[in-house]
Amino acid sequence: NGSIITIPVVVHVIYRTSNENISDAQIQSQIDVLNEDFRRTNADADNAWSQAADMEIQFCLASVDENGNATTGITRKSSTRTSWGTNDAMKSSAQGGVDAWDTSQYLNMWVCNIGGGILGYAQFPGGSASTDGVVMGPQYFGSSAKGSGFYLSSPFDLGRTTTHEVGHFLNLRHIWGDSNCGNDFVADTPTHQTSNGGCPIGQVSCGSTDMVQNYMDYTNDSCMNLFTQGQKDRMRAVLAAGGVRRSL
Ligand code: ARG
Ligand code: ZN
Ligand code: CA
Numbered sequence: 462n463g464s465i466i467t468i469p470v471v472v473h474v475i476y477r478t479s480n481e482n483i484s485d486a487q488i489q490s491q492i493d494v495l496n497e498d499f500r501r502t503n504a505d506a507d508n509a510w511s512q513a514a515d516m517e518i519q520f521c522l523a524s525v526d527e528n529g530n531a532t533t534g535i536t537r538k539s540s541t542r543t544s545w546g547t548n549d550a551m552k553s554s555a556q557g558g559v560d561a562w563d564t565s566q567y568l569n570m571w572v573c574n575i576g577g578g579i580l581g582y583a584q585f586p587g588g589s590a591s592t593d594g595v596v597m598g599p600q601y602f603g604s605s606a607k608g609s610g611f612y613l614s615s616p617f618d619l620g621r622t623t624t625h626e627v628g629h630f631l632n633l634r635h636i637w638g639d640s641n642c643g644n645d646f647v648a649d650t651p652t653h654q655t656s657n658g659g660c661p662i663g664q665v666s667c668g669s670t671d672m673v674q675n676y677m678d679y680t681n682d683s684c685m686n687l688f689t690q691g692q693k694d695r696m697r698a699v700l701a702a703g704g705v706r707r708s709l
Contacts, residue, residue, distance in 0.1 A: 464470065467521040468568050468709050473559040474537045475573040476550055480599070480612045483572065486604035487611045488522075488535055494604050494620030495520045495627060498676065498688075505686045509662075509674060512649040513687035518631075519545050519585035520568070532558050533540045533703035544576025561591060565708040568630065569594030570623070572602045580622045583629035585654060585706040595626040628677050631696035631706070636677045641665035649691035650675060 470492065476482035497503040499516040506513070522534030538559050545551045551558035551571045559567045571594065575582070586624035599630075600614040601622040621693050634645040637653035644652075654666035656679040664671040674687050688696075699706045 465517045465519060466697070466709075467519045469566065470520050470534060470568045470570060471532075471562045472535050473551075473569065473571045474535065474599070475540050475542075475545070475558060475571065476537070476599070477540055477543060481574060482537065482539075483599045483612055484610075485533070485535060486608050487596045487613075488572075489588055489605035489622050490603040491623055492520055492522060493607060496669070498621070498624045498686075499627075501687070503686055505683070507674075507686060510672060510687060510689070512689040514690040514693050516693045518696065518700070520627075520660060523562075523567055528677050529567070532601065540552055540573075543574065545573045545596075546576060547579060547582050547596075551596060552592050552594070561594060564590045564593035568627070568709065570602075571596045572599050576614045578584065582616055583626040585629060586632050586699045595623065595630050597623055597626060605612055612688075616681035617685060621676060621682040621685045624685070628692070628696070632699045633677050633688075633692055633695060635674060636675050645677070647689065647691040647695055648708060649689045650677075653678070 474486050475479050493666045496519050499518040503517040521596040523532055526532040540557055551573045552561055556558045575598050580601045584593050600612055601617045603611050604620040605611055605613045605618040607669050636645050636650050637655050638644040642654050643650050651669040651672050652667040653671050657673045659677055660680050661673055674685055676688055
């Protein structure tokens, strides 16, 4: 805690349809959402939970590529593939995808149609370098509150899927611990029986009120507005000296 960390991002857009080839403006709207959510400057932040905190983590599109050349921080590739699944094929040029940029220097984001109703997925710290990063469907990447004409799908159209996936990338678990009243290894988040959908404010489970506003639940984008101090400590530990993501 105490200093602001800025993480350089490269966004790899892999598209078949023109809708899937989302605009630079839609991509920038997602970067803006990440910066607001991780600095708790999001307009929908409320005072429902006193442990809500500013993560002091920021994101910027990379301005220099792996070879030291100027870049927009966005790559684009046309493909005939209709859906990519969750086996990391989009991260491999040999499989028709796009190889990661040096994962010790950049947070790689692939934007492609995953299929199967999956909004996004992430790799936790400590996994294989070549597949490190986050993947989101194009219709869940960006915010309809920050522009018009974007290709986005309500109620997941406010950029919170990427906020959630970057939470995983920085070592956060789901708030329900992926089991019945499970453990997310964060002391200041209440134990949840299971995931919540929609926005059931006031829901009680495992003996306490659920924190349905947490980015690591499964509620609608418009329901979520916070990470906690305990989640901050966990994320910043992997970025600190000795942490697996310190080089970012
Ligand atoms: N299914 C995804 C995951 O577990 C993310 C869900 C994001 N939720 C949202 N409201 N945008 O990683
Ligand atoms: Zn998740
Ligand atoms: Ca907890």
